[in-house]
Amino acid sequence: SQQGEEDPQALSIQEGENATMNCSYKTSINNLQWYRQNSGRGLVHLILIRSNEREKHSGRLRVTLDTSKKSSSLLITASRAADTASYFCATDAWAAGNKLTFGGGTRVLVKP
């Protein structure tokens, strides 16, 4: 079963704009990870944030984590057409073998 939900389910923006997507989850976690998936391909790891961290940056990506609200957000700044993809959040817990529990994903379309 899915761990939680992502919001919005789909997002359409112009190149150069920022894209923000949110993820909610249900149970206690150790890490939350964000992945990108291009159509018909596997998942590419973007960023991992630990449960004791609140914010993390990687290039044009900014991730926040609020464990009290069981939610996370991913911000992509200055989007490019190549950012068009589906984005998934996934949580893991050490006691569960670090298996990933995914949300339903946000489909992002960046128009040139």
Added chain:
Amino acid sequence: DTGVSQDPRHKITKRGQNVTFRCDPISEHNRLYWYRQTLGQGPEFLTYFQNEAQLEKSRLLSDRFSAERPKGSFSTLEIQRTEQGDSAMYLCASSAFAGAPNQPQHFGDGTRLSIL
């Protein structure tokens, strides 16, 4: 390329046939995971190995499914007597676990299974 490799990329078969997929993880990664993804959904966990030991199987993994990792390197996932509902993308991922559990999982490009 030293990423996770899956074979085949696509498999089309008739209902009732058996299929086997292979996953080669990143070298020296001792954890290997299998997930299934249906269209428009996020991946769902099926099973995972630490070295050659299969440590957990999801309830999604019916008795028609079996996975092995005989020497702690590559893994195979077999589906017997395939059904229409088995049509999905089967994803493999690996991660390092050497006393450092905060490691990302690295995914292969998956095997897309279509049941006719």
